[in-house]
Amino acid sequence: MFKIAKNFVFVIVAALIWQLSVFLFKIPNYLLPAPADIIVSFSKNYLIIIENAFITLGEVLIGFFLANLISLIIVCLIFYNKKIEKIILPASITIKTIPIIAITPIIILWFGTGFFSKVVVVMAICFFPSLINMIRATKSINSDLFHIFTIYSATKKQTITKLIIPSTLPYLFSSLKISSSLAVVGAIVGEFVAVNKGLGFLIMSNYYSLNMSMVFTTTLIVCLVGLLMYYCIDVIEKRLIDERY
Amino acid sequence: MIFLEIKKLSEKYGDIYVLRDFDLRVVKGEFVSIVGKFGVGKSTLLKIIAGLMPIYNGSILIGGLTPKEAIKRRIVGIKFQKSNLLPWRSVLENLLLPLELAGINDKDRAFQLLRLVNLEVISDLRVSQLSGGTEQLISILRSLVLNPELLLLDEPFSSLDEITREDLYEKIKLIHIKEKKTTLMITHSIDEAVKLSDRIVVLSDKPTRVKEIFDNKASKFDINEIRRCLK
Numbered sequence: 233m234f235k236i237a238k239n240f241v242f243v244i245v246a247a248l249i250w251q252l253s254v255f256l257f258k259i260p261n262y263l264l265p266a267p268a269d270i271i272v273s274f275s276k277n278y279l280i281i282i283e284n285a286f287i288t289l290g291e292v293l294i295g296f297f298l299a300n301l302i303s304l305i306i307v308c309l310i311f312y313n314k315k316i317e318k319i320i321l322p323a324s325i326t327i328k329t330i331p332i333i334a335i336t337p338i339i340i341l342w343f344g345t346g347f348f349s350k351v352v353v354v355m356a357i358c359f360f361p362s363l364i365n366m367i368r369a370t371k372s373i374n375s376d377l378f379h380i381f382t383i384y385s386a387t388k389k390q391t392i393t394k395l396i397i398p399s400t401l402p403y404l405f406s407s408l409k410i411s412s413s414l415a416v417v418g419a420i421v422g423e424f425v426a427v428n429k430g431l432g433f434l435i436m437s438n439y440y441s442l443n444m445s446m447v448f449t450t451t452l453i454v455c456l457v458g459l460l461m462y463y464c465i466d467v468i469e470k471r472l473i474d475e476r477y
Numbered sequence: 478m479i480f481l482e483i484k485k486l487s488e489k490y491g492d493i494y495v496l497r498d499f500d501l502r503v504v505k506g507e508f509v510s511i512v513g514k515f516g517v518g519k520s521t522l523l524k525i526i527a528g529l530m531p532i533y534n535g536s537i538l539i540g541g542l543t544p545k546e547a548i549k550r551r552i553v554g555i556k557f558q559k560s561n562l563l564p565w566r567s568v569l570e571n572l573l574l575p576l577e578l579a580g581i582n583d584k585d586r587a588f589q590l591l592r593l594v595n596l597e598v599i600s601d602l603r604v605s606q607l608s609g610g611t612e613q614l615i616s617i618l619r620s621l622v623l624n625p626e627l628l629l630l631d632e633p634f635s636s637l638d639e640i641t642r643e644d645l646y647e648k649i650k651l652i653h654i655k656e657k658k659t660t661l662m663i664t665h666s667i668d669e670a671v672k673l674s675d676r677i678v679v680l681s682d683k684p685t686r687v688k689e690i691f692d693n694k695a696s697k698f699d700i701n702e703i704r705r706c707l708k
Contacts, residue, residue, distance in 0.1 A: 376557040379529050383548055383555050384578040384623070394574070398565045476565045476603070 265445040270452065273445035281434065285453050288419050288430040291347060292461065295354025296415040300408065302355070303362040307370055307400070308392050317367065328360040332421055340426045350422035350430065357418035358411040365410075369403030370396055402477060405469040412461040420454060431457070480505040480659045481526070481627060486535035487684075488521055495521050497684035499535070505626075508653055508660045510670035512707060513680030519663040522685070523631050526661065527555050539627055547627070551579060554625035554658075558632045560616035562604045568615055569600040575623045590618040593655055594648050610641035614648060621656060630662040634669060646672050667707065671698045679706045 247267040253259070254266040261269060274281065310317045327335075336353050343349035373395065381391045423432025431454050438446040481503035488496040495518040503509050513519050524530045526537055528544030539547040547553050562571045572587035591597040594614060604612065613633055620628060633649075634642045650673060653660060664670055670677045677698065681688040689706050691698055 374559065374561060376559060376561050377563075379524070379527070379557070380555065380561055381578070382529060383527060383553060384575045385549055385551060386578045390578055394578070395563075398563065401565075477605075 262442050262444050265448050269445040270449050273443075273449045277446060277449070281431075281450060281453055284430050284434050284450075285457060287347070288416075288423065288432065288454070289457055291350040291354055291419040291422070291430065292415045292457065295351040295418060296358055296408075296411060296461070298351070299355040299358035299411065299415075300362050300404075303359060303366050304397075304404075306363060307366040308396070310367065311370065311392060311396060312388060320363070321367070324360050324363055327356070332357045332418060336421050336425045340422070345426035345428055347429075349426055350419050353422035354415045354418035357414045357421075361414065362407045362411050365403050365407035366400055369400035372403070373399045402473050405465060405473060408465045409462060409469075412465055413458050416454060416458040416461065478505045479503070480507075480540055481661065482536075482538045483526070484536045486522075486525065486532065486537065488518065488525060488530070488533045494684035496525075497686055499686055501678060501687060503659055503661060505659050506657050507676065508662070508674050509676045509678060510662045510664055510674040511678045511680060512664060512667060512670050512703070513685065514682065514707070515665060517680050517683060518685045519665075519680065520631055523555075523629050523661070523663050527553055527629055551575075551623050552626045553629065554620035554623065554627070555629045556613075556617050556620045556631065556633050558635055560604075560612040562607075562612060562616055562619070564604045566604070567600065568596075568602050568604070568607070571604065571615060572619050572622050575619060579623060581623075586622055586624070587618075590621060593652060594618070608641070609637055610645055613637060614645060617649065617652065621652070621658065626659060628658040628660045630660065632664055633662070634664075634666070642669070649673060667700060667703050671700055671703070677703060679703060 251266050251268060254264060265273075306316065306320055310320070332353065335356065339352050339356065340349050343352050377395060377399075378391070381395055386394070419430065420432040420435070423430040424436055427433050427436050431450050434450045435447055435454075438444075438450065479502050481501070483499060483501040486496055486499040487494060499522070501509075511519055511522065521530065525532060526539070526544060528548045532544075537544055540552060542550065542552070544553070563574065566574065568591075569584070569587055572590065573584065576583055576586065588597055588600070591600055596611070596614070599607070599611065607615065613636075617630070617633060634645060637645065646669070653673075662670070662673065667677075675693055677691040677693075679688045679691070680686070691703055691706075
């Protein structure tokens with residue numbers, strides 16, 4: 233409780249310094265809007281911001297979930313056939329070296345300017361770190377544990393469900409935390425390119441009209457979406473991992 | 478009655494023989510320790526017996542079955558150096574793991590083993606709440622839960638302090654008397670082998686063969702003689 237109060241006081245003090253600086257140094261609104269302007273902007277446009285925030289959140293959640301699910305499925309397939317790793321891993325590394333901003337136009341071209349194309353961008357940005365972390369996690373399992381499962385004549389399915397998945401869960405949550413912030417980046421980049429809906433669209437459209445109060449307001453909401461994702465994963469991790477491992 | 482029979486077993490890593498013409502016979506219900514210096518291939522031998530490594534040359538029969546067949550029939554239990562308990566499972570859940578994998582629902586067997594060493598009160602504890610010695614003991618109990626006929630122990634006490642070891646020796650003896658399992662233990666500690674075994678097999682340096690076998694029934698173990706033999 234004390235920590236929350238301390239953070240709240242910090243935010244208030246920072247906002248006051250910001251407000252005062254804008255006033256004292258007469259910084260124009262198109263360069264740096266004051267916190268009061270941002271609050272006014274939010275109160276005037278909160279309906280449109282919330283509507284677009286839900287679109288972005290939807291893209292983030294679906295893309296994030298699918299990327300991690302596909303990674304998990306690939307890791308399980310690698311357990312069945314090691315050759316899959318030799319094919320998938322170099323391909324993933326190659327794709328990863330291309331900046332997301334460079335492949336987003338191609339994704340938009342292939343999948344259209346709608347909701348799904350942004351989901352694909354989110355998947356593209358989340359997939360690689362998730363896959364690498366999960367592969368690393370399975371490799372960190374003590375080989376004696378696999379031997380024990382062999383001695384007990386465990387099936388491949390039993391080894392996956394009773395050894396690999398529970399063993400990799402702590403790594404999976406670390407990977408989820410990293411890719412949660414990447415997922416937001418992916419969604420915003422997708423919306424920057426296919427400008428029609430979402431928080432990325434709001435940022436770009438207001439930037440072109442030099443409505444910087446709205447750009448700042450939307451950026452803060454993007455930040456909140458990222459934080460919300462991170463803390464939701466953190467809470468689930470604490471309940472699922474810290475109490476059991 | 479011979480339960481474990483190893484004949485002319487050889488194992489190679491590249492061009493180097495780790496084991497060469499290794500012969501050993503273990504009688505049913507016997508506790509045999511294999512003693513050798515670090516790196517002579519003791520753990521390799523255990524893994525071959527357990528069917529976890531292919532046989533390069535020679536043969537192994539466990540109750541008349543090959544190691545692979547023995548695994549399928551679940552007549553081999555193994556305990557490695559580390560406890561290898563699953564941290565997300567409680568003590569009882571760890572003991573039930575082999576039963577779950579075999580599709581058997583028998584909590585009584587797990588509790589029977591816990592009662593044997595007076596540990597039924599800790600059945601709900603997490604692995605992180607156990608001491609090192611208790612962890613090792615639970616791991617040994619887990620290897621017995623499917624009622625295997627052959628128990629393989631790979632340096633089960635190496636990570637423990639002296640007092641905990643002494644306590645565990647007593648418990649292992651008790652388990653061996655009550656469960657009557659044919660036991661093969663790999664160790665580099667002569668004291669450990671002397672305290673627990675019916676016979677001690679001393680291994681030569683590479684390529685590893687049986688250097689000498691000491692039998693406690695024929696003449697009581699002479700620890701100094703075993704030490705001399707190991708040098």
